Amino acid sequence: MTASVIDPRKFIDEQPMTRIQVLIVALTVLFSAVDGFDVLAIAVSGSGIMAEFGLDRAELGLVLSMELIGMAIGSIVLGGIADKLGRRVMLLSCLLVMASGMWAASLASSIETLSAVRIYTGLGIGGLLSSTNAVVAEFSNHKQRGLCISLMVIGYPLGGIACGAIGHAILGAQGASWRDMFIVGAWLSVALFPITWLLLPESVHWLTRVQPQNALARVNHALKKLGHTGVASLPITRALNANRLQAKSSILDIFSPALLAATLLMTLAYLFQMLTFYYILKWTPAIVVQMGIGAASAAGVLFWVNVGGVLGGLSFGFLSRRIGLKPLTMVILVLTSLAVALFGQSKPQLAELSSLAAAAGFFANAGVSGIYTLMAVVFPTHVRATGTGFVIGMGRAGAIVSPWLAGILMQQGFERGDELASVLAYVALLMGLCSLVAALCLAFLGTKHNQATEQAVA
Known part of the structure; x- marks a missing residue:
């Protein structure tokens, strides 16, 4: 029997999550894992790429940055398109882009071709990430939303762990089999396409707000697939009354007076956290090697970084159910700053470095989990993918700059004649302070008015 009055979005927000909703959240974890696999696949393949194309380290660094540039563009541009066309079509399209891009990378015959293909692949990953955060927020209920977003975020380090294990199995000593890493990545994206096609309906939140052609039938189809009761009619929304105007202005809505401050603060918080996060992710192996520990052991230390990331994301998800989201995230960002500074003080002992x-x-x-969860709260449905995409896209500048900035700081220290231990401690302190700046940005962030904005535009 159909309900005639209730807003269909309340079925998702207020009722217990069904098995299909849980499976969709698990699917988003796999989306994030593909991101982690792909970013680290090019890193672990670096030696093979350098040898085959005769690159120096500076040229390799340029190739490594190509994907991040594509991801930044894809997050911003495709996130806005996802708010217009829907989550499902964008996710499926991005999976096709990623699969074809990774396969093309395995066939690249020149460094110029490889660089272009990496930008193309990055576009797909950027669009996937901006849409994925919206999907998690819109397919989970209020009670479990923080946990679900945290689970999605831990997919990245899980992908990194998988990449390390696969790379260890298929890459030779000189990385001559580097193309095989991209073939594996392509097949991972191919495998996700039919799963996504069969499992994921269009977002009930998006359909209810935008109300495209056959909206009622599509909403009821999605609700039935998710295991909920259908509705007899859809509520009249402001988006429906001003649908054409909204379609033209939705991308700019994140810069409206109601959202401008939140957009800027979230972007700055994410950017500064990326500066710290990618310092740990990209420089840990090199730092361990500089301390006189072998490359294989250095890879093991990076493995523990990813294990810590998985546990951190899980812990945040459970804590967010009991502690306020904003204060919890701020405390974790402060602790990130302290933890990174302590890492810089480590002695050249493998056990201590790993810990x-x-x-x-x-x-x-x-901390990244907290910022992603805040995005779902700060940005209302009609600009959720747009806002998330903009924050991720601009924040990826921190990922691009971080390894370069840390390298400059280290080089300056060595040129002054400082000892290795002093340089590493100094650089870790400065890079760790970026998380402290991220916490400061969140201190000025308001969330209540943004929740009011969600209701006003519903």
Whole structure:
């Protein structure tokens, strides 16, 4: 029997999550894992790419940055398109882009081709990430939303762990089999396409707000697939009354007076957290090697960074059910700063390095989980993918700059004649302070008025 009055979005927000909703959240974890696999696949393949194309380290660094540039563009541009066309079509399209891009990378015959293909692949990953955060928020209920977003975020370090294991199995000593890493990545995206096609309906939140052609039938189809009761009619929304105007202005709505401050503060918080996060992710192996520990052991330390990241994301998800989201995230960002500074003080002992690296990964990824969860709260449905995409896209500048900035700081220290231990401690302190700046940005962030904005535009 159909309900005639209730807003269909309340079925999702207020009722217990069904098995299909849980499976959709698990699917978003896999989306995030593909991101982690792909970012680290190019990193672990670096030696093979350098040898085959005769690159120096500076040229390799440029190739490594190509994907991040594509991700930044994809997050901003495709996130806005997802708010117009829907979550499902964008996710499926991005999976096709990622699969074809990774496969093309395995066939690249020149460094110029490889660079272009990496930008193309990054576009798909950027669009996937901005849409994925919206999907988690719109397919989970209020009670479990923080936990679900945290689970999605831990997919990234899980993908990193998988990448390390697969790379260890298929890459030779000189990385000559680097193309195989991208073939694996392509098949991962291909495998996700039919699963997404069969499992994921269009978002009830998006359908109810935008109300495209056959909206009622599509909403009831989605509700039935998710295990909920259908509705007899859809509520009249402001989006429906001003649908054409809204379609033209939705991308700019994140810069409206109601959302401008939140957009800027979230972007700055994410950017500064990325500066810290990617310092740990990208520089840990090199730091361990500089301390006189072998490359294989250095890879093991990076493994513990990712393990710490998984545990940090899980812990944040459970804590967010009992502690306020904003204060919890701020405390974790402060602890990230301290953990990274302590990592810089580590002695050249493998056990100590592994423990401190795991702690840094724990708090750094928990902080990322907090910021992603705040995005779902701050941005209302009609600009959720747009706002998330903009924050991720601009924040990726921190990911691009972080390894370069840390390298400059280290080089300056060595040129002054400082000892290795002093340089590492100094750089870790400065890079860790970026998380402290991220916490300061969140201190000025308001969320109540943004929840009011959600209701006003519903």
